Amino acid sequence: xxxxKPVQPKQNSVExxxxxxxxxxxxxxxxxxxxxAEMRKIVRANTPIGKKVLKNATKKFVAQEFQEAVAETLEQxxxxxxxxxxxxxxxxxxxKEMLEHVNxxxxxxxxxxxxxxxxxxxxxxxxxxxxxxxxxxxxVAVLDWVDKSLQAEFHVNETVRDVxxxxxxxxxxxAQKKYTYIYDQHGTQLHLLKQHIYTTHLxxxxxxxxxxxxxxxxxxxxxxxxxxxxxxxxxxxxGTCMKQNPYNAVLCVGxxxxxxxxxxxxxxxxxxEISSHATKVNTLAxxxxxxxxxxxxxxxxxxxxxxxxxxxxLHTRYVPPxxxxxxxxxxxxxxxxxxxxxxxxxxxxxxxNKSYLPAYMAHEIKAKxxxxxxxxxxxxDVLGIGHYGGFRFNLKIQVEIxxxxxxxx
Numbered sequence: 058x059x060x061x062k063p064v065q066p067k068q069n070s071v072e073x074x075x076x077x078x079x080x081x082x083x084x085x086x087x088x089x090x091x092x093x094a095e096m097r098k099i100v101r102a103n104t105p106i107g108k109k110v111l112k113n114a115t116k117k118f119v120a121q122e123f124q125e126a127v128a129e130t131l132e133q134x135x136x137x138x139x140x141x142x143x144x145x146x147x148x149x150x151x152x153k154e155m156l157e158h159v160n161x162x163x164x165x166x167x168x169x170x171x172x173x174x175x176x177x178x179x180x181x182x183x184x185x186x187x188x189x190x191x192x193x194x195x196x197v198a199v200l201d202w203v204d205k206s207l208q209a210e211f212h213v214n215e216t217v218r219d220v221x222x223x224x225x226x227x228x229x230x231x232a233q234k235k236y237t238y239i240y241d242q243h244g245t246q247l248h249l250l251k252q253h254i255y256t257t258h259l260x261x262x263x264x265x266x267x268x269x270x271x272x273x274x275x276x277x278x279x280x281x282x283x284x285x286x287x288x289x290x291x292x293x294x295x296g297t298c299m300k301q302n303p304y305n306a307v308l309c310v311g312x313x314x315x316x317x318x319x320x321x322x323x324x325x326x327x328x329x330e331i332s333s334h335a336t337k338v339n340t341l342a343x344x345x346x347x348x349x350x351x352x353x354x355x356x357x358x359x360x361x362x363x364x365x366x367x368x369x370x371l372h373t374r375y376v377p378p379x380x381x382x383x384x385x386x387x388x389x390x391x392x393x394x395x396x397x398x399x400x401x402x403x404x405x406x407x408x409x410n411k412s413y414l415p416a417y418m419a420h421e422i423k424a425k426x427x428x429x430x431x432x433x434x435x436x437x438d439v440l441g442i443g444h445y446g447g448f449r450f451n452l453k454i455q456v457e458i459x460x461x462x463x464x465x466x
Contacts (some may be wrong), residue, residue: 060398071270074246076429080217083357084456085304088423091281093224098221101221101367103440113439114172117439118186128366128452130241139144139306139417139418144369146417147417147418148399148416148418149419150418152167154421158228160340163245163438166437166438166439167439167450168205168449168450169189169447169448169449169450170190170361170444170447170448170449170453172190172192172196172374172446172447172453173446173447173449174192174193174194174195174196174212175192175193175194175367175426175429175443175444175445175446175447176192176193176427176429176430176443176444177180177190177191177192177193177304177378177429177430177443177444177445177447177448178190178191178193178217178219178220178429178430178443179191179220179430179432179441179443179448180220180221180222180229180432181222181432181434181435181441182222182225182226183222183225183263183435184435185434185435186201186202186203186226186437187199187200187201187202187208187222187226188200188201188202188441188447189220189221189222189229190220190443191217191218191220191231192217193217193218194211194216194217194222195212195214195216195217196210196212196217196229197209197210197211197212197213197217197220197240197244198210198211199226199229199242199244199442202299207210208226208243209240209242209243209244210244211244211289213231213233213238214409215233215234216231216234216283217231217232217234218233218256218257218258219231219256219257219258219259219347220232220259221259221260221280221328222261222264223239223263224261224267226242227241227242228240229248230250230259230261230268232253232256232257232258232259232270235254236249236250236251236253236254236353237250237253237254237256237259237270238250239263246410250268250280252278252280252287253268253270253272253278253280254272255272255273255274256270256271256272256290257272257273258270258271258298258299260299260300260308262279262301262306264306265306266279266281266282266283267279267280267281267282267288267306267322268282268296269299269301269304270306271293271296271299271310272465274292274299274359275292275293275294275295275296275310275312276290276291277289277290277291277292277293277296277310277320278290278294278388279322288322288452289322289323289326291320291325293310293312293318293320293327293409294312295312295313295314296311296312297312297313297337297338298310298311298338298339298340299339300341300342300343301343302319302343302364303343303344303345303347304346304347304348305347307319307320307321307328308321309341309350309414311333311337311338311339311340311341311352312337312338313337313338314337315332315333315334315336315337315356316330316331316332316333316338317330317331317338317341317350317352318330318331319334329367331350331362331367333352333354333360333362334352334354334355334358334360335352335354335356335456336354336355336356337355338353338354339354339379339380340352340353340380340382341353342380342382342383342390343380343384344362344384344388345384345386347364348363348365349361349362349363349364349370349384349403350364351382351384351390352382352394353375353379353382354378355378356378357374357376357377357378358372358373358374358375358378359373359375359378359379359392360372360373361403361406361415371406373414375392377394377395378394379384379392379393380393380394380427380428380429381393381428381430381431382431383431383432383433383440384403384433385433385440386433386435386436387404388402388403388404389401389402389403389415390402390465391418391431391433391440392431393428393429393430393431393442394428395427395428396421396422396423396426396427396428396452397420397421397422397428398419398420398421398422398428398431398440398442399418399419399420400416400417400418400419400440401414401415401416401417402415402417405417417458422442422444422446422449423446426444426445426446426447427444427445428442428443428444429443429444429445430442430443431443435441458463
C-alpha cells in the first residue's frame with residue numbers, strides 16, 4: 058500500500074511567507090518528522106506522560122524553526138551605504154547631484170533655515186521627529202521638521218549656550234546666561250534651576266530621569282527631574298566638552314590637558330581616564346553601542362578609541378580640528394569644521410593602517426557661516442547642521458538601523 062503523500066500548499070507569490078505557509082513547511086520537513094520518530098521510540102506516545110513529552114518537544118522544535126525564519130527575514134546584511142563607480146569617489150558627489158536621483162519624500166528632507174541669531178545649537182527628540190534650535194543671541198524654537206510646522210518660538214533676551222529635550226517634545230531645557238530653564242511645548246517657563254549656573258553643556262539621561270549639566274568652570278551637576286533634587290555634583294578641573302555614553306549613561310568629559318574623563322553621579326573621582334591628546338580636547342562623540350569614542354583636539358589629530366579595552370583604533374591627522382562630531386546609528390562619523398562637513402565610515406577602518414580614514418562624503422555650506430553643531434537624526438538618513446547663519450539639513454543616503462528581532466517562546 059502506497060504511503061499517503063503530505064499535502065503541498067500552493068506557493069505564495071509574496072516573498073515573505075505567511076505563518077500558515079511556514080507551518081505547512083514544518084510539517085513536511087524531513088528533520089521534523091525524523092525528530093518525531095526518534096521521540097516516539099524513547100517514550101510511549103499512547104501514554105499521558107508520553108503525549109505530554111512529545112507535545113513539548115514538538116512545540117520547542119516549531120518555535121526554534123520559526124525563530125530562525127523570522128530572524129532570516131528581518132535581519133539585513135547591508136546597511137545601505139552609497140556606492141560610486143570605479144572612476145568616481147562618493148565624497149565627490151554633491152548634494153545637488155544626489156537630489157536628482159532620490160524620490161520626492163527623501164528630497165523634501167533637505168532644507169535651509171536662514172536665521173540671524175546664531176551660532177545655533179540643535180537637539181532632536183528620541184524618535185527624531187522634533188527639532189530644537191537655540192541661537193546664542195537668545196532665539197529659541199521647536200518645530201516638527203517632517204511636517205515643517207512650528208511648535209514654539211520665543212526670545213529670551215539673553216545668551217543661550219545649549220538646548221536639549223527631556224523625555225519627549227513636551228518639555229525641553231535651555232542653558233541661558235546664568236541659569237538653566239525648563240519650558241513646555243508652547244514656550245511657557247515651567248522651572249528655574251538655580252543650581253545649574255553658567256551652564257555650557259546639557260545632557261538628559263532619559264533612562265535615569267536625570268538632567269546633567271556642565272558649567273564654564275567644568276563642574277558637573279545631576280538633577281532628578283521627578284523630585285527636583287540634586288543627586289550629584291563634581292568638579293572636573295577644566296572641562297571643555299561633554300557627551301553621554303548612550304549605552305550606560307556615563308558622562309565623557311574632554312579637558313584642557315587632553316584627557317577624557319568618565320563620570321557618574323555616585324563617584325567623586327573619574328571612573329576612567331584616557332590620555333587622548335597633547336592639548337585641549339575640542340569635541341568628542343560616542344557611538345550608540347558604547348564601544349567607540351571619537352575625540353578631536355587642538356593638536357590637529359582625530360582619534361578613535363575602543364572603550365572596552367581602552368585601546369587606540371585610529372590616530373590620524375585632521376587640520377583644522379573639528380568643532381563638532383557626531384556618530385550615526387550605523388557608524389558614520391560626521392566632522393564639522395569652519396564651513397565644511399566631512400563624513401567617514403567607521404566600519405571601513407583598516408586595523409593594519411591606523412593613521413588613515415577615507416572620506417565617505419563631503420559638503421560645504423555658505424562662506425563665513427562656520428559650523429558649531431552637527432547631529433544625525435535618529436532613524437533617518439539626514440544630518441542636521443547648526444551654524445552661524447541658521448540651520449541646514451544635509452542628505453546622507455543611508456539606512457540608519459539594522460533590524461534584528463529575537464522571538465522567545
